[in-house]
Amino acid sequence: MKALTYRGPRDVACAEVPSPVLSGDLDAIVEVTLAGICGSDLHIWGGHGFTDDIGFIVGHEAVGIVREVGAGVIGFAPGDRVLATASVGCTTCSECAAGRVSTCTFKAGKSWQSSCYGLGHALAGTQAEYLRVPNADVNLATIPDSVGDEAALVLTDNAPTAWYGCRRARIVPGDSVLVIGLGRSG
Numbered sequence: 001m002k003a004l005t006y007r008g009p010r011d012v013a014c015a016e017v018p019s020p021v022l023s024g025d026l027d028a029i030v031e032v033t034l035a036g037i038c039g040s041d042l043h044i045w046g047g048h049g050f051t052d053d054i055g056f057i058v059g060h061e062a063v064g065i066v067r068e069v070g071a072g073v074i075g076f077a078p079g080d081r082v083l084a085t086a087s088v089g090c091t092t093c094s095e096c097a098a099g100r101v102s103t104c105t106f107k108a109g110k111s112w113q114s115s116c117y118g119l120g121h122a123l124a125g126t127q128a129e130y131l132r133v134p135n136a137d138v139n140l141a142t143i144p145d146s147v148g149d150e151a152a153l154v155l156t157d158n159a160p161t162a163w164y165g166c167r168r169a170r171i172v173p174g175d176s177v178l179v180i181g182l183g184r185s186g
Helices: 039-045 149-154 160-168
Strands: 002-008 011-017 028-035 060-070 080-082 130-133 138-140
Touching: 011 028, 028 149, 060 130, 060 149, 149 160
Parallel strands: none
Antiparallel strands: 002 011, 028 060, 028 130, 060 080, 080 138
């Protein structure tokens, strides 16, 4: 399959890479129909990444169609339109149960070992034709027919990042704020 891979500072290129395969009963394979570029991808492109890895698939914002599911996946089936949440968790640790997927404590020893797609080789990114989603029942969300791919894409990382920033800043309805930033999250 074709994917965008990080090859070094200011060197991201389309390359032919192996297609993902199910690595467990809780995985799903999603055909990516639309992917976004995040500020984190721009940091990686500039050489200020999250790892010293090179050759990995970048990206963590995508929507698509489920093409294959593992035997333990109960909430999704081939043909479902889905969004892949940018933060990926194990679903069972106390951090995930409390909604803090980015601080999942059970990544060590897992085949994916990352809380986000496309930050290194641990979990391949979304800027590809296909994506393997671990723990699909909680790391995917169904897209209703009334919502288009472009609108759903905002929900993968942009809107949650903006919401998280507002929550950390203790902004409440009615507050006056100054927003300095780029894109939808800014």
